[in-house]
Amino acid sequence: MWQALYEELKDHGFVVIAVALDSREEDPLPWIEAAAPTYPCLIDRDHRLADLYDMVNVPQAVWIDERGTIVRPTEPAGAYEGFRRMDRVTREMPADAARVTAQAKATYLDALRDWVRRGDASEHAFDAERARAHAPRPTEDAARAHVLFRLGQHLIRHGQPDEGDRWLAEASRLHPESWAMWRQRAGVTELGLAAQPDFWARVDALGARRYYAPVDMKGMP
């Protein structure tokens, strides 16, 4: 997805930095090889990016201008909650949910193109006041969860997988909004597909609530 966009926009002083929140560095390699990215594709075993930018899932993104200033803080990168209406066996979405999901993605990518071409003049780049109003507010529990997550990953990599996994479980308990921590652990414990019922249980637990705050972008569903 990002390679085509990068090719399209790279001559406008634009780069994609894709960060894989993957604790086992071999896991993202097949995906990277298939995508053959020419932009930097980095591997973040400890989910440091999620800690620094208060990300809770993938794909989430931040827009950063030429001066290193955040002009759009962490938000879902064109993802929409259409997956919540996915058929849990066939993994197909009803037509209306698929349409809205496609619309969210197209809206996001068009806004990104507009910003890359027009910079601060783009209505999609926030001024400082709006950017600050949208800045995430991490909780103390989330900060502590990131410490425990790092400890757990260190222990798993250094011959103490059982204790490491206990810290990951505690991290996830402290920071339930982070589906990244939880889904990573589901992989670490080799639950694999067995984690699917748990995943849908989490989705169902949201009830009528949205998982992501609505994205403040013109045209975004």
Place this chain on the structure above:
Amino acid sequence: MAILLTETTETVLPDTRAEGDRLWLSAAELEAAIGWSSRPEGFCRANICVPVPPGREREFMRGGQIDVAALWRHLGQPLAHSADGGAWVLGTAAAERESALRSLQAPDFSLPDRTGCRRSLSEHRGKKVLLVSWASW
């Protein structure tokens, strides 16, 4: 022996001993591991000094050693350690994260690519950056 992990460093401390929630370091180890030094005016890093509360010196210092865990808690920062005291992680408080994000200066980081080569966000200053997370899971 203990290993001390901060946001950006991993320091092996061969002579260090953990005692429960305490981790005693020499002044030199403390400075090497976390950049804070012990001075007469308190604990200092760059031009910031945090005084040791009067009468509580023994909570922080013992025979030339410093309890880095007590210092870290005193600074209001989160930390955790393994059950055997062999691995310690010093983290960053939510308030500090929030104020960094509200400054709008994108926090820098350096992470390896698939060849192990470390790349930093700040290398791309002068370009517009889409910084995006993804995962195999």
